[in-house]
Ligand SMILES: [Fe+2]
């Protein structure tokens with residue numbers, strides 16, 4: 646039986662894919678916070694600005710870790726989705742959070758295989774924050790009873 650060794654290149658590639666999603670999230674949340682108009686503007690903009698700052702801190706950790714592993718951090722954003730209405734914006738944000746959570750779960754499994762305790766713990770912490778973003782967006786999107 647061959648014991649599967651985690652390839653560092655694979656971890657770097659996965660982190661770079663996550664990094665592109667973080668860059669896109671910074672732009673998308675910032676854009677949303679500038680653009681939302683109407684009665685919900687004040688309720689939403691502060692929260693979305695704070696999400697953009699959280700994504701910035703995720704971008705910083707992931708970039709520094711890629712360099713520590715011997716890779717080159719991407720500067721390319723993943724797809725940025727900026728629909729016209731606040732509800733469609735938040736739905737696009739929620740879809741992006743779910744995609745980020747799935748990618749980070751895969752990276753946590755790789756970090757475990759690699760035995761990189763810092764990567765595993767730090768990505769778990771980032772993923773917890775993505776869950777808080779996701780849950781906040783779900784509450785904003787929920788219709789009042
Ligand atoms: Fe993030």
Ligand SMILES: [Fe+2]
Pocket residue numbers: 670696700742745774775778
């Ligand atoms: Fe997030």
